[in-house]
Amino acid sequence: MIDISTNIASLKLENPTILASGILDETAGSMISILENGAAAVVTKSIGLKPRKGYPNPTIIELEYGILNAMGLPNPGIKEYREEIIEVKRNGGIIIGSIFGSTPEEFISLAEKMESYGVNALELNLSCPHASGYGLEVGQDRKLVKTIVEEVKNSVHIPVFAKISSNLSDISSIAKAIIDGDADGIVAINTVKAMTIDLELQKPILSNKIGGYSGRAIKPIGVRCVYEITEEYSIPVIGVGGIVSGEDALEYIMAGASAVEIGSGIYYRGVDIFKKICREIESWMELHNYRNIKDLIGVAH
DSSP, X not given: OOBOOEEETTEEESSSEEEOTTSSOSSHHHXXXXXXXXXXXXXXXXXXXXXXXXXXXXXXXXXXXXXXXXOOOOBOOTTTTHHHHHHXXXXXXOXXXXXXXXXXXXXXXXXXXXXXXXXXXXXXXXXXXXXXXXXXXXXXXXXXXXXXXXXXXXXXXXXXXXXXXXXXXXXXXXXXXXXXXXXXXXXXXXXEEEOOEETTTTEESSTTSXXXXXXXXXXXXXXXXXXXXXXXXXXXXXXXXXXXXXXXXXXXXXXTOSEEEESTHHHHHOTTHHHHHHHXXXXXXXXXXXXXXXXXXXXXX
């Protein structure tokens, strides 16, 4: 029998697929649907202290090899989001709360509320490439990253994962700061900072001009980042970026990821992509005489 279950810190997942933050995760109904379609866990929309409208349209455009978006982290705020989390938990799902802020105090407040609502773990969004006042300003500061992770860890009793960007000049040093802060895992990578221009209008298409690029084109970047982190450090890593097939997921796993998050892949293969990817992983493992997916984690090193 083939075993594709995996662990991320104390989280025990029946398979390595997780819904990435920002895709079909604003309501309990959509998250429950994703879990029913095979995801082992879901990550919530990134939530802040107060409601945020995000940017005006246009906010998203499909490009040849992926999707470019600048949503601006729209969310209902932590208080209003409570019922969505409780409803998912009522249905027995594993839910990871994604939070963003600009100071350690904001992250701590959000983390404590998320824990009180019943999330199984936290994902600290330290790397959104298109949110004014947040994201890269936080994620590029090694000292601030360590402080945020450390203080959140000291304020909660659930696993804490930090999501980082590929847009960093030295991903290893940020990973070290996260580890020094005692994080339980790293999520790599967030969308890649990018832009597209309308030739007729002769101006950027997105209202925010700059957005985050996701999809197939960024998979080699994500795989490289996961490989570099796990080559140097022994911390659990969740790989994310451009995963559309079981083979894509296995590439991340062989690079060192213990699980993978899937987002834009839903656009290309539907909400049951999680079941499809799990079947494809099992088929590959059977063909290559593997019985336990844990034997494949980091095998490319």
